[in-house]
Amino acid sequence: MESNVNKESGGIFDVETGYYKPLEPNEQTGRRNIQDDGVDAVNRDRALQNSIESGGTGDLPDGFAEETLDIVDSNNTAAQRIFLTKSV
């Protein structure tokens, strides 16, 4: 019964003990970096830290403001985009 549970969550079956050994997160997939698993751990952690520092309110970075500006997009189409702008 125990081995079935471990099998479903991933692990290595130890033939000597007869038990499944749980894997570390990266060992489960064999993926080591963003190219392997699509997770940019460095930027994810940085974004998390920024979110904590701003109280998680989604505030803009200091000194920046949102502005909606007109652009000429591909196929000569007039469109608008939101830019983060800051005085210099």
Added chain:
Amino acid sequence: MPILRAGPWGNLNSPHEDEPTVKDDLTNIYPVNCARGDWPNQPWRLLYNKNSDISIDTGTAALGSPIAANGVNYATVYFDFNWQATEAFDVTFQWDITTSSPPGSIFPTLEWSWDTIEGTGDYYFDTPLESGTIDITLPASTFGTMRAYIDGLDSNGVDVRTEASIM
């Protein structure tokens, strides 16, 4: 790659000018358009000058809107506008010159030119028929400026009417 909008009016030396109260080619600034399309909050337009030996008038006109100048000896229509474009596109210059003088008394002249902020340009001059159209290809540019005119001269000095548009 998208282009950030310039204008709403301007010229090659100063692409970011406010819309002038008096729309006159003496200010040397012209509307900035997105190729042949409208901006989200500003329709396509050009600055015209209809000029003759008896009157002169300036203003703005939409794409395809005909402008007519009336004179005795001559009547000329000038068009000026700027553009921004990510791809080359065509505009059509249309004209029609009429008179009550006998056939063959009208002498038309036509000229157009364009320049871009990237340093490219083109020029054309012709003595065309009294009516017609000509396609002009304008290149992709972060800022380009175009000028065109059609002039009708009545050799009998009776009357002449020159109508033109950019389509």
